[in-house]
Amino acid sequence: MPCVLLLEAAGPESGALVATAVASGYEVHAVTQSETHAAYRADLRNLLTGCLLTDFACPAQALHDVVTYAHRIGADAVLTTNEYLTPLLAKVCASLGLPGNDPAHADAARNKAAMHEAFARHGVTAPRTFVVDDKNQLRRLHTTERIIFPYVIKPAEGAGSAGVTVVHDPAGVAAAWQAARTPRGMYGMPLDPCVIVQDYVEGTEYSVESLTQNGSTTHLCATRKAVTAGNHRVEVGHSLPAVLPPYVERAIHQEVERAIAAVGIHNGASHTEVMLTPDSGCVVIEIGARLGAGQIGFLIQHALGIDPWKALLDTALGYPTDLTPTRDDYATVRFLTSPRTGRLASVAGLPTTGPGVPVVHLRTAIGDAVREAQANHGRLGHLVVTGPDADTVDRHAEFLLAQITIDVVPEPAAPNSLDRPKLRPSQAGAQESL
Numbered sequence: 001m002p003c004v005l006l007l008e009a010a011g012p013e014s015g016a017l018v019a020t021a022v023a024s025g026y027e028v029h030a031v032t033q034s035e036t037h038a039a040y041r042a043d044l045r046n047l048l049t050g051c052l053l054t055d056f057a058c059p060a061q062a063l064h065d066v067v068t069y070a071h072r073i074g075a076d077a078v079l080t081t082n083e084y085l086t087p088l089l090a091k092v093c094a095s096l097g098l099p100g101n102d103p104a105h106a107d108a109a110r111n112k113a114a115m116h117e118a119f120a121r122h123g124v125t126a127p128r129t130f131v132v133d134d135k136n137q138l139r140r141l142h143t144t145e146r147i148i149f150p151y152v153i154k155p156a157e158g159a160g161s162a163g164v165t166v167v168h169d170p171a172g173v174a175a176a177w178q179a180a181r182t183p184r185g186m187y188g189m190p191l192d193p194c195v196i197v198q199d200y201v202e203g204t205e206y207s208v209e210s211l212t213q214n215g216s217t218t219h220l221c222a223t224r225k226a227v228t229a230g231n232h233r234v235e236v237g238h239s240l241p242a243v244l245p246p247y248v249e250r251a252i253h254q255e256v257e258r259a260i261a262a263v264g265i266h267n268g269a270s271h272t273e274v275m276l277t278p279d280s281g282c283v284v285i286e287i288g289a290r291l292g293a294g295q296i297g298f299l300i301q302h303a304l305g306i307d308p309w310k311a312l313l314d315t316a317l318g319y320p321t322d323l324t325p326t327r328d329d330y331a332t333v334r335f336l337t338s339p340r341t342g343r344l345a346s347v348a349g350l351p352t353t354g355p356g357v358p359v360v361h362l363r364t365a366i367g368d369a370v371r372e373a374q375a376n377h378g379r380l381g382h383l384v385v386t387g388p389d390a391d392t393v394d395r396h397a398e399f400l401l402a403q404i405t406i407d408v409v410p411e412p413a414a415p416n417s418l419d420r421p422k423l424r425p426s427q428a429g430a431q432e433s434l
């Protein structure tokens with residue numbers, strides 16, 4: 001019976017991996033940190049044969065702990081869906097001689113300064129990028145006119161759009177700098193304090209989900225993104241498979257394959273975000289050495305009938321993968337966001353699950369403090385809509401969203417909520433792009 005070691009079992013994608021592995025008769029162990037482990041649900045704990053607690057904030061110690069544990073349980077595969085753990089994963093796989101990515105380049109799929117260098121070396125078309133350490137360097141970029149508005153400021157090691165700002169004018173620079181410098185991340189891991197300054201690329205955003213095995217890459221699909229406008233770019237929808245003219249698709253795949261090679265992905269999934277410019281050019285925004293989050297794996301299952309969890313396990317085990325689509329459908333996820341800052345008073349009109357609506361999930365509790373989303377983690381919940389084609393699915397999703405009313409009361413809670421005007425998602429700031 002194969003034995004699989006998963007770096008972090010929390011989260012929907014990891015949950016699906018664990019369930020798939022156990023259903024295949026595999027033994028599954030997880031590595032995590034004590035605070036995260038405390039939040040594991042009982043059904044997840046029941047599926048795990050064992051769990052190693054380590055400290056991901058100490059990379060050398062974590063590597064030693066994971067490799068020792070993997071030897072002890074006789075791990076046949078080690079994998080993760082957590083982007084923060086992809087550099088550690090590459091090192092673990094290399095020391096165990098298991099299928100994985102090149103540890104010498106794995107940081108480049110996590111750290112945007114290293115990614116910029118790797119992209120430049122491999123001729124990946126990417127935005128003009130400056131890596132700055134302090135405000136004076138940023139000021140010099142302005143005074144020498146090397147950067148002009150609008151441009152993008154982001155942290156070197158962020159994720160989920162956290163701390164990313166599109167700066168439109170001089171008045172927005174200080175807040176954007178501060179946002180990029182505010183440390184975030186997971187597990188208390190040390191983060192590179194560098195700030196990335198990039199030309200703003202105008203266009204339509206897509207991601208490409210790919211699986212690479214022994215250096216050979218299969219692109220599962222392209223995903224069309226709905227992203228908020230304004231200073232902060234929150235992903236409020238993913239729809240797939242995106243159908244693009246063959247010459248555009250070829251150009252995208254070429255850039256994505258360069259990006260995959262640049263960051264040393266040999267065995268595993270990748271999620272590459274690209275901007276398609278008005279002249280059909282393809283600019284790579286970033287790459288992660290993991291499957292797309294935000295329900296993308298589940299959408300692939302619904303729309304294409306490919307089991308991404310089995311494919312990830314097969315790749316990590318060194319088994320042949322089956323990536324042949326068995327369905328020709330379409331799927332979208334739409335995220336709910338708060339129209340303003342306050343407390344979530346109610347969410348009315350949520351659809352029930354049923355045919356064509358496999359998932360409706362509100363992750364924010366009524367009464368919780370909410371604000372206009374500035375990053376993906378500020379989203380309140382989501383619904384997944386499936387159907388035979390893009391038109392049907394998009395129309396159905398828009399119809400369902402129009403029924404939903406998100407009521408947010410100001411802080412402190414007003415005594416009589418009935419007197420307040422209610423905002424529909426379509427009328428409210430961040431919701432407009434749903």
Ligand SMILES: Nc1ncnc2c1ncn2[C@@H]1O[C@H](COP(=O)(O)OP(=O)(O)O)[C@@H](O)[C@H]1O
Binds near residue numbers: 127164205227286
């Ligand atoms: N250079 C850029 N030009 C235009 N939009 C950008 C650029 N960089 C980032 N964005 C927007 O900000 C979002 C988040 O930035 P990204 O680099 O993907 O950081 P993260 O790792 O936090 O996801 C992107 O999905 C995109 O919408």
Ligand SMILES: [Mg+2]
Binds near residue numbers: 160161273286
């Ligand atoms: Mg991104």
